Amino acid sequence: MTNIERAMMEEVYLTETDLLIIGGGSAGCMAAIRARELKPDLEITIFEKEDIKYSGSIARGMDALNIVSIPNLTTPELYVESMGLSCQGVLDEPASYKMAERSFALLKKLEGWGVHFPLDSSGNYRTLKYHVKGKFQAAMQEPDLKVMISQRALAGRTKVFNRVMGLELLLDDGRVSGAVGLNVRTGELVVCKAKAVIVTSGGQARFSLPNSGYLYGVFDFPGNTGDGFLMCYRAGASLTGMEATQSPVLIKDANMPLLAITVTRGARVLDFFNNIIMENEVDNIHLMNEAHEKGHGPVRVRLSHLEESLIQEIEEILFTTERPVQERFFKNRGIDFRRSDIELWPTEHQLCGGHGISGVRVNEKAETGVPGLYAAGDVASVPKQHLTGAFVFGEIAAEEAVNFMDRYPENPTLDWSKIEQEIKKRNLCANAKGDIEVREIEYKVRRFIGDYVVGLKNEQKLKRWLQWAEVFRKELNEQTRAENGHELSKTYEVENIIQCASLSATASLERKESRWGTSHRRVDYPERDDKNYLCHIVLKKGDGPYEIKCSRATVVKMNWATKGEDRS
Ligand SMILES: Cc1cc2nc3c(=O)[nH]c(=O)nc-3n(C[C@H](O)[C@H](O)[C@H](O)COP(=O)(O)OP(=O)(O)OC[C@H]3O[C@@H](n4cnc5c(N)ncnc54)[C@H](O)[C@@H]3O)c2cc1C
Structure with a gap:
């Protein structure tokens, strides 16, 4: 080590690990859990911008796994077909297929941890229609999901650096070798040398302003600011779908979701003229945006025609699981679902690989194209993968990273x-x-x-x-x-x-x-x-600091005979 390097060491906190995970949300926690299952002695480090206990899109609990292919009810093939329609053909099929294929085993794994998946009157999992085809949404009732998975992620020797924001990935001769982070309270730099890195830092929630005007009153977790898109991009990975700027339609003035909970259970979305613009499935969000733009808004969710038992089921979920603050919000505004409609408005645009299609281009192995670097969850473009994708690809990224470290066990060198x-x-x-x-x-x-x-x-x-x-x-x-x-x-x-x-x-x-x-x-x-x-539309970093190289790439199709990528 040179004198200059030694001096620099005094300016940074230096640490070393086998596997570095950047982002301790759904995908990051699952990646840590899976890597530990595979290699109990592995050194695992997590950089988390907030506090892993309550950070990320889940924050507390969640009410559904939006994609589960339950045997004898649906198939991964049908899911791919449904997604193809939803993405209007711009879909790399093998990754979506892989996710659906592993989704039922995921449900079983979560159930084994104590996560509650309610059953219907016939004793089957309660499923709902969220997508254009098939009933892929499995109801889930787990108000403490984030606490549960973060505790599991930190079992063993896993080390978390809370309040550390990943800034830049480090490379050694093209291979990833760690990352530089920033302590968001002290401003101290943290350098972590690693043999493999999984980026799981979510999408870009703070893009355009929400209609409430509050900087952080956004639908997705406001700590997600596209950092992972850019870390991977600057390290040489490609981005795709960045032109798909999606705007959710949310509860007016609260910017909280409820369509997936209400419409899937029979609620209707109406326009000003009481035309039904959405019923039974939640894939055509743009119809609400369009109604709003034509001046046919505000659009409203109506529950008053539903049976009392269904309204109570919806209240139970809304008021206990995902955003319990909704109970106080509606009560203070005198909104009783039996009598009053719920007003919705389009709000901020976001970039996301979880609800949308934007992100780091990965294949079905969560590989980014940069050796040793994997991306999973909302940071990666596996279109509309939701929580299922974050969990499944968190696992896949961990499996592939462990495999990579077995193949290339040598310690990389830090780029001082x-x-x-x-x-x-x-x-x-x-x-x-x-x-x-x-x-x-x-x-x-x-x-x-x-x-x-x-x-x-x-x-x-x-x-x-x-x-x-x-x-x-x-x-x-x-x-x-x-x-x-x-x-x-x-x-x-x-x-x-x-x-x-x-x-x-x-x-x-x-x-x-x-x-x-x-x-x-x-x-x-x-x-x-x-x-x-x-x-x-594929974006790669050009030579200058802000130069963007733009190209087109064909979508990857499935070879249904081999259940793999079609290379014909
Ligand atoms: C309101 C809401 C409701 C939803 N409901 C459902 C549902 O019912 N069913 C379903 O299937 N899906 C649902 N989803 C989608 C699902 O929750 C997400 O797709 C999934 O949780 C994304 O996981 P993730 O790990 O990619 O991102 P997150 O869980 O958001 O985690 C990202 C983590 O990275 C951290 N981070 C960000 N930047 C950095 C950085 N630079 N360095 C270090 N850490 C960083 C963040 O603090 C955060 O902890 C919902 C999403 C939202 C927002």
């Missing part, structure tokens, strides 16, 4: 020049004395994303964003101050939000057609064009 760059950058940001507060610039950036990158798109708007991105980067670097570790971490987050928007704008420019309902509408190319765009 990269670490030095990160120290310099952190010091620059930490000492910045500008007059803009980081929250102010985040507000403005996200307002502009709403104006230029999402909603109705056209070439001029998208190109305007790319110009604005340069202005915002300059303001962030030169005029924004960070007065403590927390604000410092926000600076990195805003940088990532800007870059995600540029990736999204670039992909949107390339996809000169309209597809996926309201998620990608080019007013200058209003029609769907399967001839030219039944493909992925």
